[in-house]
Amino acid sequence: MANTPQSKKRARQNERRFAVNKMRRSRIRTYLRKVEEAIASGDQAAAAAALKAAQPELMRGVTKGVVHKNTASRKISRLASRVKALA
Template sequence: MANTPQSKKRARQSEARYAVNKARRSRIRTFLRKVEEAIASGDQAAASEALRAAQPEMSRGVTKGVLHKNTVARKMSRLSSRVKAIGVAA
C-alpha cells in the first residue's frame, strides 16, 4: 500500500491512466471486430470502409502508448490483405 504522498499520487495517476488505456483498447477492439465482421460477410466495400475507420484508431493507440508500433503494423497489413482477397475471391 502507498504510504508517502508521492506514492499515493502515483497510485491515483496509475488508476486514471489504466482507465483511459482500457477504454482506448476496448474502442480499438470494437473497430477491429467491425472489420472482422465485414470480412466474414464477404462485402469488400463494407470491409474496406471499416478498415479505413479502424486505421486511425489503431495508429492513435500506438501514439498513446497503448499498443506497440509493430503490432499495429502487422494487424493493419494482415487485415488489408484479407480485405483485398475478398475482391479477388468474388
C-alpha cells in the first residue's frame, strides 16, 4: 500500500488514467466490432463506412498512448484488405 503522500497521489492518478484508458480501449473495440459485423454481413458499402469511422478512432488511441502505432496500422491494413475483398 502507498505510504508517502506522493505515492498516494500517484495511486489516485493511476486509477484515473486506468479508467480513462479502459474507456478509450472499449470505444476502439466497439468501432472494430462494427467493421467485423459489416464484413460478416457481406455488405461492402457498410463495411467501408464502418472502416472509415474506425480509422480515426484507432489513430486517436495511438496519440493517447492506448494502442501502439504499428498495432493500429496493422489492424487498419488487415481490415481494409478484408473490406476490399468483399467486392
